[in-house]
């Protein structure tokens with residue numbers, strides 16, 4: 001633990017592995033780091049597969065590094081359970097930075113449970129924060145609930161879209177339009193980028209979330225870094241607007257949500273423990289699954305001293 005705070009990358013890597021493999025591992029680590037949290041500014045980068053998130057991340061790292069900031073990067077890959085193409089892509093796209101001691105890149109893939117992945121990502125953000133990074137970048141494919149969940153833990157979210165056919169509409173369906181603080185149309189060297197920016201602005205204007213202030217819509221090129229200086233400027237501007245008070249307000253909400261999640265996770269774990277094994281759990285659940293028993297009765301049987309009681313009690 002001490003070695004983490006001294007800046008040992010090996011200690012950081014080991015702790016991340018611990019957290020990935022066993023969420024309960026954090027119970028030993030957290031009390032030691034809790035009072036040091038909150039210094040890093042966490043930026044989420046999300047968007048459809050192949051939108052250029054890793055390429056952009058690499059350019060953003062470059063810009064932040066040249067301003068002297070230290071950067072931690074988490075590339076989350078919920079879509080492929082095995083170290084597949086996307087993670088390889090992240091490595092290739094960000095390879096320039098692997099040897100830089102001011103940059104630490106970690107890829108994370110699911111090992112079965114998507115909820116577990118979201119949980120682990122949040123804890124890894126904390127580890128990177130206490131390690132002393134000024135910025136933590138989190139890249140994730142914006143297609144499902146887990147990704148949205150991860151994005152809700154970052155301080156700001158950059159939504160990355162691309163001009164070609166249908167992506168705009170897809171993204172709107174995926175709920176990406178709700179979570180962006182900054183919108184980027186990457187691959188702006190391709191035709192249709194300008195008209196997509198106009199279309200996107202139209203959609204955002206109708207969204208009540210942006211009634212008081214419209215988020216910036218920017219054009220970038222992940223391959224050669226065009227527009228990235230402006231993007232980093234927009235991130236800094238957001239950071240400045242949030243200031244300490246609004247940022248803390250956002251973080252309070254997040255801590256509240258996080259606790260509820262951990263509570264749910266703990267109850268489920270407790271319940272699995274009581275059942276004994278996955279087989280027994282399945283057996284116990286069968287009546288609920290088949291519909292012969294209602295879920296509340298089941299809850300009372302599992303936790304007889306819990307808060308679920310009929311009104312007549």
Ligand SMILES: Nc1nc2c(ncn2[C@@H]2O[C@H](COP(=O)(O)OP(=O)(O)OP(=O)(O)O)[C@@H](O)[C@H]2O)c(=O)[nH]1
Pocket residue numbers: 048049050051052053054055056085086089090093141186187188189190220221222223224
């Ligand atoms: N033409 C063009 N290609 C780009 C641009 N940015 C990235 N690319 C290319 O798009 C492809 C995907 O880029 P990535 O950075 O891996 O995209 P990603 O969103 O991280 O992909 P996943 O992590 O697999 O979802 C690569 O071949 C990049 O070289 C750009 O601005 N213009």
Ligand SMILES: [Mg+2]
Pocket residue numbers: 053054055086089090139
């Ligand atoms: Mg990527």
